[in-house]
Amino acid sequence: MSTDDDKANINTSTGISNNNKTVRKLLLVVVAMFGFGFALVPLYDVFCDITGLNGKTNDTAATYEAGGIDKLRTVKVQFITRNAKGIPWEFEPVINEISVHPGEMKLVSFYAKNNASHDIIGQAVPSVSPGLAANYFHKIECFCFTQQPLAAGKDVEMSLQFYVDLELPADINTLTLSYTLYDITEKSS
Amino acid sequence: MTTDVIEQDSHDEHHYDHKMTGIKRWLYTTNHKDIGTLYLWFAFIMFLTGGALAMVIRAELFQPGLQIVEPDFFNQLTTVHGLVMVFGAIMPAFTGFANWMLPMMLGAPDMALPRMNNWSFWILPFAFAILLGSFFMESGAPNFGWTFYAPLSTTYSNGSTAFFVFAVHIMGISSIMGAINIVVTIMNMRAPGMTYMKMPLFVWTFFITAYLLIAVMPVLAGVVTMLLTDTYFGTSFFDAAGGGDPVMFQHIFWFFGHPEVYIMILPAFGIVSTTIPAFSRKRLFGYSSMVYATSSIALLSFIVWAHHMFTTGMPLFGELFFMYCTMLIAVPTGVKVFNWVATMWRGSLTFETPMLFSIAFVILFTIGGFSGLMLAMTPVDFQYHDTYFVVAHFHYVLVTGSLFSLYAGAYFWLPKWTGHMYNDTLSKWHFWCSLISVNLLFFPMHFLGLAGMPRRIPDYALQFADFNKWVSIGGFAFGLSQLIFLAVVIKCIRGGEKAPAKPWDGAIGLEWTVASPAPYHTFSTPPSQQDIDNADQHEH
Numbered sequence: 028m029s030t031d032d033d034k035a036n037i038n039t040s041t042g043i044s045n046n047n048k049t050v051r052k053l054l055l056v057v058v059a060m061f062g063f064g065f066a067l068v069p070l071y072d073v074f075c076d077i078t079g080l081n082g083k084t085n086d087t088a089a090t091y092e093a094g095g096i097d098k099l100r101t102v103k104v105q106f107i108t109r110n111a112k113g114i115p116w117e118f119e120p121v122i123n124e125i126s127v128h129p130g131e132m133k134l135v136s137f138y139a140k141n142n143a144s145h146d147i148i149g150q151a152v153p154s155v156s157p158g159l160a161a162n163y164f165h166k167i168e169c170f171c172f173t174q175q176p177l178a179a180g181k182d183v184e185m186s187l188q189f190y191v192d193l194e195l196p197a198d199i200n201t202l203t204l205s206y207t208l209y210d211i212t213e214k215s216s
Numbered sequence: 217m218t219t220d221v222i223e224q225d226s227h228d229e230h231h232y233d234h235k236m237t238g239i240k241r242w243l244y245t246t247n248h249k250d251i252g253t254l255y256l257w258f259a260f261i262m263f264l265t266g267g268a269l270a271m272v273i274r275a276e277l278f279q280p281g282l283q284i285v286e287p288d289f290f291n292q293l294t295t296v297h298g299l300v301m302v303f304g305a306i307m308p309a310f311t312g313f314a315n316w317m318l319p320m321m322l323g324a325p326d327m328a329l330p331r332m333n334n335w336s337f338w339i340l341p342f343a344f345a346i347l348l349g350s351f352f353m354e355s356g357a358p359n360f361g362w363t364f365y366a367p368l369s370t371t372y373s374n375g376s377t378a379f380f381v382f383a384v385h386i387m388g389i390s391s392i393m394g395a396i397n398i399v400v401t402i403m404n405m406r407a408p409g410m411t412y413m414k415m416p417l418f419v420w421t422f423f424i425t426a427y428l429l430i431a432v433m434p435v436l437a438g439v440v441t442m443l444l445t446d447t448y449f450g451t452s453f454f455d456a457a458g459g460g461d462p463v464m465f466q467h468i469f470w471f472f473g474h475p476e477v478y479i480m481i482l483p484a485f486g487i488v489s490t491t492i493p494a495f496s497r498k499r500l501f502g503y504s505s506m507v508y509a510t511s512s513i514a515l516l517s518f519i520v521w522a523h524h525m526f527t528t529g530m531p532l533f534g535e536l537f538f539m540y541c542t543m544l545i546a547v548p549t550g551v552k553v554f555n556w557v558a559t560m561w562r563g564s565l566t567f568e569t570p571m572l573f574s575i576a577f578v579i580l581f582t583i584g585g586f587s588g589l590m591l592a593m594t595p596v597d598f599q600y601h602d603t604y605f606v607v608a609h610f611h612y613v614l615v616t617g618s619l620f621s622l623y624a625g626a627y628f629w630l631p632k633w634t635g636h637m638y639n640d641t642l643s644k645w646h647f648w649c650s651l652i653s654v655n656l657l658f659f660p661m662h663f664l665g666l667a668g669m670p671r672r673i674p675d676y677a678l679q680f681a682d683f684n685k686w687v688s689i690g691g692f693a694f695g696l697s698q699l700i701f702l703a704v705v706i707k708c709i710r711g712g713e714k715a716p717a718k719p720w721d722g723a724i725g726l727e728w729t730v731a732s733p734a735p736y737h738t739f740s741t742p743p744s745q746q747d748i749d750n751a752d753q754h755e756h
Contacts, residue, residue: 050396071461
């Protein structure tokens with residue numbers, strides 16, 4: 028059946044050029060997938076923004092859109108704080124829990140004190156639980172939008188102004204807002 | 217079925233015309249058989265290395281309390297054990313099989329890209345020298361688990377992250393080059409007349425695996441690069457303080473990681489789909505469905521990654537999506553298991569060592585598959601997560617799955633590789649010792665996990681002591697049993713009963729139409745159409 032000219036093609040010039048073509052295509056896939064790995068980073072953020080996955084809240088100030096206040100409904104908002112490893116600050120909410128009506132603006136504050144003997148720049152990173160409620164929790168003003176430099180031994184009260192969206196799904200009655208405080212002195216210098 | 221009597225070539229040396237001698241032969245070789253041999257030996261050495269690490273782990277876990285090693289060193293052991301076994305033993309072993317067998321099964325004279333083939337092997341030892349060398353450095357070896365979750369591997373790294381990342385980069389480049397070579401060989405080097413659907417299933421599984429490698433190894437390279445810049449260059453991909461997200465690490469890692477587990481099992485399917493028909497003296501049942509099942513498993517592997525992350529706080533619809541997709545994989549996998557059983561059904565079975573390993577594969581891999589299904593169920597996964605149940609699960613699929621298939625394949629083709637039959641008695645000892653000890657080693661881990669013993673911890677609560685003792689005894693016995701295999705291989709290379717071109721009467725495939733040992737160069741002229749048709753695995 029086989030003749031000399033349809034020999035396995037390794038030794039022929041058409042065989043080699045075929046190989047080169049295939050290799051080029053495959054290398055393109057490799058480069059594209061390497062890029063895709065990095066593209067997952069912004070894609071992940073977009074995906075979380077759209078779906079509210081992961082409890083990510085807005086990281087810049089939202090504007091209050093007056094749509095009335097739903098007096099018939101009351102939602103509990105709880106505040107918790109946590110220090111990441113290695114930041115010697117006292118950091119806690121002034122009140123642990125507050126009841127709000129959807130659409131109602133509230134102002135609460137958090138207390139922070141730098142117990143270290145050196146200046147530290149802190150950064151609080153918020154997260155809302157349940158994650159799907161994150162898109163309905165709007166921060167109008169938050170200390171987490173900016174870095175918080177605190178000199179050694181100094182303390183500060185930091186404010187958070189927020190409202191809960193009227194559209195908050197009916198099955199969510201309690202929101203927990205958690206702040207994790209990081210030491211970013213080195214990173215920001 | 218072919219009954220051709222192949223004339224034994226009594227002048228083997230004539231085939232070795234252009235071969236260099238000594239170390240240069242191995243350093244400069246572009247011959248697919250030489251490179252296959254290199255890969256196989258390298259994988260076996262890495263297997264023994266990773267095994268030695270596991271022996272220390274099991275010695276530490278023999279009794280509750282801290283006996284032999286410090287917790288930090290224990291973490292290094294589990295991490296490097298995992299990395300060495302995955303990237304150093306299982307994957308290179310399969311690449312070795314691909315190099316040895318693909319050209320012979322396709323009727324091709326060599327791999328398509330022989331120089332790249334040499335390169336892709338010879339960078340591997342450097343990768344593992346870096347990885348294993350870090351044991352002897354001040355920082356110690358990587359201690360953050362083979363899954364290297366951030367921030368364990370970034371903020372809390374012991375300083376080994378850079379070595380780890382560069383080692384993984386090199387392994388990745390090696391895998392990608394190997395995979396490109398496999399794809400190009402299969403697409404362009406098939407003998408005239410060998411259509412895609414006439415290729416042995418072995419070739420199909422490597423074809424699909426190579427595509428998976430090309431798709432996900434670059435993602436792994438990307439994610440380790442992000443780790444590197446997070447750790448040393450101040451980026452914040454995974455650092456929440458800088459606006460990143462540590463959970464995103466897990467998403468990107470498992471986007472690579474889940475296809476990776478199929479990279480380690482699909483070629484195993486190919487090997488047992490070759491051996492089971494041979495010793496059942498039947499054609500493979502449902503060849504086409506095997507091809508489609510393998511492809512479906514490969515495609516599904518891209519949309520199930522988050523089943524490793526059920527406990528990270530996903531919304532319910534996410535958990536349901538990943539749960540159902542994961543369970544869907546059981547369907548094509550079930551098709552395969554039923555096809556193997558149907559191949560054996562009413563066959564004229566004999567139980568040579570490759571067949572014993574293949575049957576053990578089918579049964580024990582299925583156990584691993586079932587525990588995988590249990591883990592796929594979101595509600596119960598919360599109990600199983602990060603316990604010894606998970607350890608039991610993936611060792612059933614990787615050891616009694618991938619490794620047993622490698623043994624099946626090695627015994628099956630050893631006569632072709634060496635020209636000698638292996639020592640049957642010793643090989644049976646190897647099988648039965650491995651079979652008993654491996655189950656003693658991994659089966660009780662299911663119960664330990666269900667009872668709540670966490671993985672990756674050097675100490676445990678007293679009530680786990682009895683089971684752990686048995687597991688450790690099983691571990692030592694399994695480790696020692698693998699030395700029998702080493703003895704069998706060395707004996708087989710040195711001598712033994714001369715192997716005919718086709719030592720297994722039920723075997724089909726072009727590799728059996730050439731002499732044993734396979735001449736240095738095979739298929740310089742393509743095989744005849746009749747040989748190709750005879751090698752077709754379809755039922756007639």
